[in-house]
Amino acid sequence: MPVADEVKSSWADEVEEITEDLPPPNEIYENGLKIATEYKRNEDNKKVKIVRTYKIERRVVSKSIALRKTWKKYGIAKDDKPGPNPATTVTSEEIFMQFITSREEQEKPDDDILEKLSSMTDKTVKCRTCGGGHWTLQCPYKDTGYIPTKPTTPAITEEKKPVSTQPEDKGKMKYVPPGLRDGANKRGETMGSHQRHRDDAAAIRISNLSESTQESDLEELVKPFGDYNKLFLAKDKSTGLCKGFAYIHFKSKQSAANAINALHGHGYDHLILGADWSKPQTHHT
Template structure:
């Protein structure tokens, strides 16, 4: 094909060839700034244009320093151009000095004196420890980390696990008792109560899975509202994209409603997917 021979290269190739030679680097100095433009190839054979802007500052210095500024570079820097070489000199991110103050230590004596002031007012009930009932802050109670002394706490608040745990509680001595794990201590009784409450809450919760990505909280609300009043609704979403992760938890007010919802929605076709609905299972890592 003689015609094909005449065309040496297509226009697309020509562009490639043009790109082969890099434009020379330029240096422009204008009103106190030096702008250096460089061209180079990166690893992907793509042409890069690098523009560096330097601020030129004039400083008055002593003669010896000015003289040293004119010294020629040597050693490994012998081939460097004037000005900092970006390979060796890097401007890093801003850092700040974190000031450390000893304010917390200063506050301590003040704290003491404020208690004294309150005490001098005559009102003995102002400062009262919640643990032992004596006159100090609860956080300063000498028995705060140990077993509570002599039945100040109402019996009904004591959990069953607590009373079986130790006999020293009645002796009134903080020392001498063996180690008691935090969750077995008296103060923890309330906490276990609250976690029990949370678990009781879970009994009205259902888990909906196999939701489509485009599901929003409003869609979900519309879906479950007909079954009864809702306490809480949680839709798992991707942190970055905000898209639904495919499952949700719904806390109903009443267990009956939740049961109804499970019955109706399990296997229900929703947005091209078939929903999977069941009771929400308690987290597996809890030990009770």
């Protein structure tokens, strides 16, 4: 009888038989460690057991990072376990970002301004309570240990004398017109003109301000030089940004002069400020 030819298996079947006897990889978690075991054959076709031990660390992260870790993966990484998979994810070096606003609000420029103001003369920064070279801000004596011999009160640069409604001789009751009373202009003046002249005399104009300047910034800038009656920051009606100049009406002319001497040529928000006396407005009749 003819002998049947033996059926020879292909090389693919032989490879499949070889790989079938390898145990599947497994992972064990115990005592804060992750133990991953994997089996494979080396170049000599010998079975090799590979054991990798990972230490599990718990880190405190921000809420945004913790929220991103709960996102579901997609694409070819849809079935991946938590964490980066080297087959589908490329992890590069960490890149630290520094966010810079339009005003570049950093501590260093603020410190430079404070240092420059503190190095000015006592006429520029002067406490109204004890007369020391610091800001008032509810003194008392600004934690320096300095106790003045005579407690002082906040200086009043200009005082308006009370208008007497009666003549010195109480026996003779005589009506005195407002235009002829003490402290009044004998030639007569319009309503509010006296106060307006006082404001214009102690008014200054600050120019070359940045577009991001606000009223609070301007107030902090002029606060060390004394009290002021009003402050006006020119803004564009459509954009609301600063138009580059502002007017400050101080209560005293000396405070206005100190502000001009200190702020003219002063660096503020990467610009050089200009300060000068405000020109009084001319009223046509």
